[in-house]
């Protein structure tokens with residue numbers, strides 16, 4: 001495999017999404033909200049809906065999304081207090097106690113993945129469910145994805161589901177031109193959606 | 195005038211009917227009653243109070259295996275509990291309906307248990323019905339009062355003067371037990387608003403209610419208005435998506451570009467009411483071109499010649515004029531479908547209460563499947579069945595009294611072919627109003643919301659005003675409870691035992707993850723306590739809920755404690771099973787393409803064309819249906835789901851919208867002969883220009899539902915009632931509306 005997140009010896013957690021399998025049910029959003037206690041009205045993950053065409057020639061695509069845990073995270077660079085930091089295994093996290101709420105990171109994020117959590121008085125976002133990961137569990141959104149559109153794993157382990165999917169299918173990442181090296185990979189649809 | 199302090203007194207009709215028009219409902223929350231519903235400290239958070247940087251917990255005091263009840267699919271779940279609080283619900287990997295996953299509603303279940311608007315205590319009204327004035331009762335007082343009212347009605351007018359109604363649930367056996375023991379024939383279910391036509395057609399054709407589907411090897415699937423990817427049945431939705439991803443060809447007949455249509459290989463925006471023509475034409479092509487499975491037809495069916503003769507003239511060219519789908523498309527799909535068979539099925543669908551011809555549509559679909567031999571083979575329809583609860587121990591009880599009175603819903607004296615357990619709910623409602631063939635006086639409503647689910651809610655309000663006594667048992671103060679005399683709070687599905695459920699030969703348990711909140715009680719307890727007070731104690735021979743389950747488990751090699759810990763138990767396979775796949779429980783023992791039963795009742799023995807009503811110029815078909823985030827009219831006050839979908843804007847195509855000067859988000863008036871309501875337009879390309887669509891369940895009039903009260907509109911304020919004489923099905927898609935800018 002030839003992509004920038006590869007560094008064979010290390011664990012690198014990534015998402016692989018199959019938009020073709022996303023049915024926009026939002027189970028992932030509610031599962032995440034409950035697991036991570038996001039305030040009502042704020043979400044760590046979301047579904048981008050793209051409608052095209054004029055009746056009756058229509059298409060709709062659903063893109064599941066959350067923080068891309070970039071390898072070169074613009075949010076981390078602009079954080080004045082070091083509240084946003086990057087872990088060895090690629091996770092980009094926020095230390096709520098260090099966050100002063102300046103929102104620079106929110107402006108810097110190419111994916112609009114961050115929000116102000118009024119209850120925590122800090123900027124919040126997807127953690128790849130680090131607490132579950134550390135306990136050996138898959139992220140809450142992945143576990144309950146009834147479309148089987150969300151996959152999660154270590155890209156550097158060739159036996160992982162994500163590595164296998166990426167080896168088999170062409171894929172893309174969102175706003176790659178921003179240079180942030182995002183860790184969410186989207187599998188191209190194998191059907192023609194005009 | 196009514197005596198406001200006496201709950202058993204009748205409300206004046208005018209007063210009571212006020213709520214029926216949704217626009218008439220406004221104003222501040224009634225003071226006294228709502229205080230009782232929302233006492234201090236009930237903002238029961240489904241969120242914890244933690245230190246800022248503390249991560250969510252991963253260690254719990256216990257993980258309880260139980261069953262979801264956010265819809266009727268009953269997925270297995272695991273509830274993660276710590277400090278007597280449920281933190282998270284997850285799918286049970288051992289349950290075939292969830293396979294480790296819960297849908298959005300299942301995931302949101304904790305917000306139903308921790309809904310601050312939940313019913314907390316038994317209540318009796320202390321003002322007119324619908325005034326929101328309530329007085330708190332002890333359970334003893336409430337049950338004594340309810341039993342006294344029911345017995346007074348029975349003594350004065352006979353048992354048949356009490357109506358019992360409920361919606362599909364696991365306590366239904368005890369509900370039915372009470373109904374039969376009480377001695378009334380009047381049983382209301384949601385079924386005629388939902389799937390009567392589908393079930394009746396399958397009974398008439400295959401001798402079973404609903405064939406299963408094998409998605410694993412299906413190569414070709416036709417959905418006729420079944421929006422399987424949005425109207426979620428967890429495992430089936432998973433299977434459908436997987437079949438599509440695998441490359442199965444999926445054809446969707448649907449006036450709206452649903453999520454299922456978006457994923458399908460082919461979307462056919464068919465004219466509403468004409469699916470029958472489409473399927474008759476498929477049959478015509480398959481017979482004419484001899485594409486049917488001749489061996490299968492010969493061996494397992496009767497009536498082929500009659501079907502061939504009856505469908506001869508239903509050519510694709512003929513159907514094209516009805517459906518607005520090109521003839522060559524119809525012909526091609528007929529050929530493709532037959533070639534893919536038997537790894538192909540036309541889905542029997544689910545809520546099929548659309549048009550008066552929906553029974554014929556379902557019959558045509560059943561015959562289509564039979565013609566191509568889609569039965570009991572890989573990738574085809576599957577013979578499924580078996581009773582719920584088979585293999586479990588039963589609770590001893592005496593025989594039921596004989597009931598001589600006729601059913602108010604016209605089964606069978608007006609609807610000879612409607613199965614008793616389905617009934618005709620809208621007819622029952624109408625006959626409360628007419629008082630024919632006799633006048634009922636009381637209504638026992640268990641976990642159901644007819645005030646919102648029945649079409650034409652002005653009529654439902656009128657029917658309720660004719661009754662002396664209405665008691666509703668539910669978790670929340672739904673619209674029906676709001677207009678009842680007594681309301682009893684049931685424990686939520688996360689707080690109680692229900693009778694055991696058997697799925698695919700495995701026993702599953704619903705058990706409390708936490709103790710019942712407030713003073714709510716499990717249904718099993720309520721039925722036993724009420725039964726005793728009605729003098730029917732012999733019918734409820736269990737000490738408590740656990741004892742009920744122990745008696746069910748008695749013949750099996752597992753204790754309740756073991757089942758509670760494990761969550762499921764595989765039943766021993768009975769030796770006598772054998773292959774019943776091709777034994778059909780019909781009068782002829784075969785698949786009946788032509789049905790003598792239908793002919794005997796004066797209906798066509800084979801599927802035939804019945805012209806549906808069409809819209810006048812300028813009027814729209816009012817379509818309704820489900821979304822992934824809500825279930826019927828039961829989940830709209832759940833804060834997590836409400837946040838995802840707080841209202842139900844009206845889908846309107848861009849062309850008619852432009853003609854009327856309506857832009858996306860504008861307020862519009864929608865008017866049918868049943869009512870006129872104001873809502874918001876969702877202007878979109880994704881619907882036929884002659885249709886509008888709204889999802890149901892919104893527009894609650896119960897002010898006790900603080901989160902959802904007054905949001906969106908209820909389809910029942912617009913829908914008219916039409917009943918199919920064969921299956922008793924309501925026809926929900928043949929109400930026409932006009933839309934104007936507000």
Ligand code: SF4
Nearest residue numbers: 032126128129139141
């Ligand atoms: S990985 Fe966890 S935090 Fe991130 S979107 Fe999924 S559930 Fe939410």
Ligand code: SF4
Nearest residue numbers: 022025026028145147
């Ligand atoms: S749970 Fe899966 S299928 Fe449903 S919206 Fe989320 S990503 Fe899509």
Ligand code: SF4
Nearest residue numbers: 262265268269297300
């Ligand atoms: S389909 Fe969803 S709501 Fe229905 S039982 Fe399953 S998880 Fe619960």
